[in-house]
Amino acid sequence: MSQSQTIHAPEVIHDVAALRARVRGWRAEGLRVALVPTMGALHEGHASLVAEGARRADRVVTSIFVNPTQFAAGEDFSKYPRTLPTDLAVLARVGGHAAFAPSVEEMYPPHFCTGVTVAGPAKADLEDRFRPTHFAGVALIVAKLLNQAAADCAIFGEKDYQQLKVVTQMARDLDIGTEIVGAPTVRESDGLAMSSRNVYLSPEDRARAPAIYKALTQAATRIAAGEALAHVMADARENLVSAGFAVDYIEARHAETLARVARRIDGPIRLLAAAKIGATRLIDNIPVSL
Ligand code: PAF
Numbered sequence: 486m487s488q489s490q491t492i493h494a495p496e497v498i499h500d501v502a503a504l505r506a507r508v509r510g511w512r513a514e515g516l517r518v519a520l521v522p523t524m525g526a527l528h529e530g531h532a533s534l535v536a537e538g539a540r541r542a543d544r545v546v547t548s549i550f551v552n553p554t555q556f557a558a559g560e561d562f563s564k565y566p567r568t569l570p571t572d573l574a575v576l577a578r579v580g581g582h583a584a585f586a587p588s589v590e591e592m593y594p595p596h597f598c599t600g601v602t603v604a605g606p607a608k609a610d611l612e613d614r615f616r617p618t619h620f621a622g623v624a625l626i627v628a629k630l631l632n633q634a635a636a637d638c639a640i641f642g643e644k645d646y647q648q649l650k651v652v653t654q655m656a657r658d659l660d661i662g663t664e665i666v667g668a669p670t671v672r673e674s675d676g677l678a679m680s681s682r683n684v685y686l687s688p689e690d691r692a693r694a695p696a697i698y699k700a701l702t703q704a705a706t707r708i709a710a711g712e713a714l715a716h717v718m719a720d721a722r723e724n725l726v727s728a729g730f731a732v733d734y735i736e737a738r739h740a741e742t743l744a745r746v747a748r749r750i751d752g753p754i755r756l757l758a759a760a761k762i763g764a765t766r767l768i769d770n771i772p773v774s775l
Pocket of ligand 1: 555
């Protein structure tokens with residue numbers, strides 16, 4: 486960035502009323518608004534979501550909220566990285582206009598007692614098999630954020646592919662007027678998908694972590710070349726196990742419905758994986774080109 490370029494600090498908003506007032510003001514000026522929901526610990530993957538928001542709208546609000554309802558007991562809610570000052574610096578660099586950083590009490594006031602249950606993609610037997618309460622928490626907080634921000638579009642990373650499908654379904658079913666947009670996964674130079682949880686990886690595990698992307702890309706190439714799906718996916722699992730992963734799943738699914746697919750012609754196909762290296766659970770996914 487040249488020295489002459491001005492970096493604008495994003496406006497930090499902590500309460501829903503102020504968020505609504507800010508968005509209302511932008512709308513009154515005829516401006517389009519994008520929402521980028523995040524849990525903070527922003528990295529280049531998030532920066533690309535904000536950039537996508539800026540391509541589609543005049544103002545981008547990034548929500549930063551570590552949502553307790555999407556973590557089960559024993560998951561990493563308390564140790565999840567909370568880095569608001571550096572998050573604001575990232576947003577300033579990429580041109581985010583506002584950060585919505587509410588407290589837990591603001592989002593879940595006393596006597597809060599409403600839930601959002603999604604079936605379909607939320608019951609695909611992928612993440613939901615290992616995190617059975619996760620998507621109820623995601624659907625709830627995203628429904629709230631979409632309702633609060635009333636943005637024209639909201640940008641979600643394809644890295645959390647099942648989440649993207651769940652949020653799309655929920656927004657459609659609840660007639661939420663915000664367009665849900667998926668944006669491509671951003672990767673490190675060795676292929677590892679960027680994730681706020683990568684900070685948990687020990688140096689040894691970090692060195693082995695790209696094996697998950699390698700297993701997926703090898704499998705996608707073989708399926709595209711016409712090899713039998715079941716055989717290829719069994720090899721992919723084996724490759725991950727040999728690289729030291731404890732595999733939760735590595736599967737070929739229909740890219741839209743997440744239903745199981747037996748043959749390449751049943752696609753479009755998405756390959757999805759979740760596996761633990763050391764104490765860190767990584768997820769990733771890629772399309773199979775036709
Ligand atoms: O993907 C995430 O960071 C979270 O699941 C989301 C969508 C911000 C909801 O808390």
